[in-house]
Amino acid sequence: NAGVTQTPKFQVLKTGQSMTLQCAQDMNHEYMSWYRQDPGMGLRLIHYSVGAGITDQGEVPNGYNVSRSTTEDFPLRLLSAAPSQTSVYFCASSHGGGVSRYTFGSGTRLTVV
Amino acid sequence: GENVEQHPSTLSVQEGDSAVIKCTYSDSASNYFPWYKQELGKGPQLIIDIRSNVGEKKDQRIAVTLNKTAKHFSLHITETQPEDSAVYFCAASDLVNYGGSQGNLIFGKGTKLSVKP
Numbered sequence: 259n260a261g262v263t264q265t266p267k268f269q270v271l272k273t274g275q276s277m278t279l280q281c282a283q284d285m286n287h288e289y290m291s292w293y294r295q296d297p298g299m300g301l302r303l304i305h306y307s308v309g310a311g312i313t314d315q316g317e318v319p320n321g322y323n324v325s326r327s328t329t330e331d332f333p334l335r336l337l338s339a340a341p342s343q344t345s346v347y348f349c350a351s352s353h354g355g356g357v358s359r360y361t362f363g364s365g366t367r368l369t370v371v
Numbered sequence: 372g373e374n375v376e377q378h379p380s381t382l383s384v385q386e387g388d389s390a391v392i393k394c395t396y397s398d399s400a401s402n403y404f405p406w407y408k409q410e411l412g413k414g415p416q417l418i419i420d421i422r423s424n425v426g427e428k429k430d431q432r433i434a435v436t437l438n439k440t441a442k443h444f445s446l447h448i449t450e451t452q453p454e455d456s457a458v459y460f461c462a463a464s465d466l467v468n469y470g471g472s473q474g475n476l477i478f479g480k481g482t483k484l485s486v487k488p
Contacts, residue, residue: 262414291475298380300460300480301415308473316475348414355473356464357403362414 260284264349264363271339271370279334279366281349289355290332294318294345295365301348307332308355339370373398373465377479385487390451392482394461395443403464404437404444405476408457415460419446451486458483 265280283290291306303316307326321343323335332351336343346367350360374397384390396404402423407415421428421435421444428435434447448455458481466474 289473293478298480300377301478303475303477306475317477356466356475356477357473359405359417359420360407360415360476362407362416364414 262349262351262361262363264347264366266366267364268367269369271336271368273339273341273370275339277336277339279336279347279349279368281332281334281363282330283332283349283351283361284330285351285361286329287351287353287361288329289353289358290326290349290351291316291360292322292324292332292334293348293350295348296345304334304347306355336368339368341370344368344370373401373463373477375461375463375477375479377461377482379482380480381483381485383485383487384451386451386453388451390446390448390455390484390486392446392459392461392484393443394445394463394479395441396463397442398463398465399439399442400466401463402466403474403476404435405462406435406446407460407462407478409460409481410457418459448484451484453486453488456484456486 262283292304293301305324307313349363352358377394405420409415437444461479462476464474465477
């Protein structure tokens, strides 16, 4: 089925560990982004990409890295996990950035202990 | 940059009643306003969207209205059903801070809608 696939669905990390959240889309969308969702805070933009080889920071980029080597994949890396990064992470893609319809993945629930 | 405020944070209605969720935005350059529905344990899904050259849009029981002068837009759900229970997010395109001409979506904090049978 066409869409955005995120893995893993759940993850528990210890403080200081690193990990990569995977995101892949098969709709040939140029634009991809990562959001985090915290209770009462809505969805906040972490990083985004307007095409392969191009990435930029969103509202809350500290502690996260991204890369975009292909159109399909947009992984999010936590360099040294902190309890403040406990959240649900969503990847989204679209044809035309913030002026077009987003397709979201099903999310990754991350707990940092 | 763009700031989107959404009210109320929770809304409880009886089945069959109407529900209205309101959002305001700060950036007059914003030109795209979608609404997403998020069911428990799932990612947000687009339910309706409107562009700045349109004042109202309807899709069956769902409608969105936009007032560009006042910089606010609203979601209207008529004849609510238990399956409408979910968290609803409004969003506006930020064309200034993120993504150049394409922008990025900035979301409100969400409204938890409960429809009681």
